[in-house]
Amino acid sequence: MDNILEVRNLRTYYHTRTRTVPAVDGVDFTLKPKEILGLVGESGCGKTTVARSVVGLINRRNTKIESGEILFKGQELNGMDSHRLCGIRGKGISMIFQDPFVSLSPVYTVFSQIYEVMKAHDPEITKAQARGRIIELLQNVGIPSPELRLDDYPFQLSGGMQQRVMIAIALANNPDILIADEPTTALDVTVQAQVLDLLLQLRDRYEMAMILISHNLAVVASICDRVCVMYGGVVVEEASVYDIFDHPMHPYTKGLMASIPSISGDRKEELFSIKGNVEVIEPPVTCCRFCKRCERATEECRLSEPPLVEVGPGHKVRCFNRDRED
Ligand SMILES: Nc1ncnc2c1ncn2[C@@H]1O[C@H](COP(=O)(O)OP(=O)(O)OP(=O)(O)O)[C@@H](O)[C@H]1O
Numbered sequence: 126m127d128n129i130l131e132v133r134n135l136r137t138y139y140h141t142r143t144r145t146v147p148a149v150d151g152v153d154f155t156l157k158p159k160e161i162l163g164l165v166g167e168s169g170c171g172k173t174t175v176a177r178s179v180v181g182l183i184n185r186r187n188t189k190i191e192s193g194e195i196l197f198k199g200q201e202l203n204g205m206d207s208h209r210l211c212g213i214r215g216k217g218i219s220m221i222f223q224d225p226f227v228s229l230s231p232v233y234t235v236f237s238q239i240y241e242v243m244k245a246h247d248p249e250i251t252k253a254q255a256r257g258r259i260i261e262l263l264q265n266v267g268i269p270s271p272e273l274r275l276d277d278y279p280f281q282l283s284g285g286m287q288q289r290v291m292i293a294i295a296l297a298n299n300p301d302i303l304i305a306d307e308p309t310t311a312l313d314v315t316v317q318a319q320v321l322d323l324l325l326q327l328r329d330r331y332e333m334a335m336i337l338i339s340h341n342l343a344v345v346a347s348i349c350d351r352v353c354v355m356y357g358g359v360v361v362e363e364a365s366v367y368d369i370f371d372h373p374m375h376p377y378t379k380g381l382m383a384s385i386p387s388i389s390g391d392r393k394e395e396l397f398s399i400k401g402n403v404e405v406i407e408p409p410v411t412c413c414r415f416c417k418r419c420e421r422a423t424e425e426c427r428l429s430e431p432p433l434v435e436v437g438p439g440h441k442v443r444c445f446n447r448d449r450e451d
């Protein structure tokens with residue numbers, strides 16, 4: 126089936142007073158209808174910047190999409206005028222932000238916040254008409270007794286309930302694509318599992334595609350069909366969730382995998398971590414972005430950037446030494 130979203134060679138840079146940060150520096154990926162794509166990588170590798178670029182929620186004063194195509198159902202979003210983009214945002218592509226405590230307004234009730242979003246795409250809708258739809262929406266995201274919670278303020282809800290309200294807001298206009306940016310990071314593990322399960326159910330109920338952003342491979346494994354691993358503003362490995370877990374090829378993906386603690390392992394052994402930090406390299410890039418932290422790095426890696434190469438059906442890797450056994 127045709128892709129509902131195609132992102133090609135996306136470059137988004139932040140221009141601060143002192144320097145330019147090439148947060149996203151040539152990212153390609155596609156999304157099929159009803160597919161769940163995971164975007165993983167350490168803090169600072171550019172995941173949120175990719176998501177914000179796709180929905181056009183960037184601060185144009187200091188952030189610029191330097192190049193690239195963002196095709197939603199074949200329409201180019203990069204460069205689209207803000208009025209038309211507003212028509213797509215929320216209805217075509219909707220986003221759940223990283224932190225519900227910051228994203229919900231403390232001074233409006235749950236009803237008002239969802240009604241506002243519905244009205245943006247359906248200006249004629251009255252409060253009475255919206256009420257029934259909002260109750261159903263809250264029910265679908267697993268809020269008990271929604272008719273009683275409708276007039277609550279966010280501070281009257283638990284963290285998990287607030288995240289469910291955020292999801293309800295994102296679903297209010299029945300989007301084709303839902304982008305969930307770390308939707309479970311602020312939640313404890315039990316609620317995290319419930320929210321992930323909910324997202325999976327909602328994908329089927331609303332027949333939407335999803336991009337799930339997380340730094341946690343275990344979260345991604347539980348619901349995604351395909352995964353893009355990002356490092357330093359680029360995709361370093363892309364594969365089905367099975368290949369990523371069974372045959373990871375990039376040393377960074379392997380490192381992420383080895384960092385997942387095991388309950389059966391030796392408790393006295395030190396937990397594995399990838400040494401060093403994500404480094405944003407200013408263009409032109411003349412080395413592998415991961416080479417300083419990579420135990421496999423050779424002279425070739427320090428002299429040029431490896432391309433993203435297809436190594437099997439749907440499996441792409443950006444590494445010169447991808448076939449070397451460790
Ligand atoms: N407004 C900004 N101005 C300047 N630099 C920024 C800005 N926002 C993000 N950055 C930088 O861009 C890079 C990518 O940031 P981004 O927030 O996209 O990463 P992320 O992968 O979402 O990280 P996290 O997992 O912590 O959310 C980082 O180096 C970050 O410091």
Ligand SMILES: [Mg+2]
Pocket residue numbers: 172173174223306
């Ligand atoms: Mg982020």
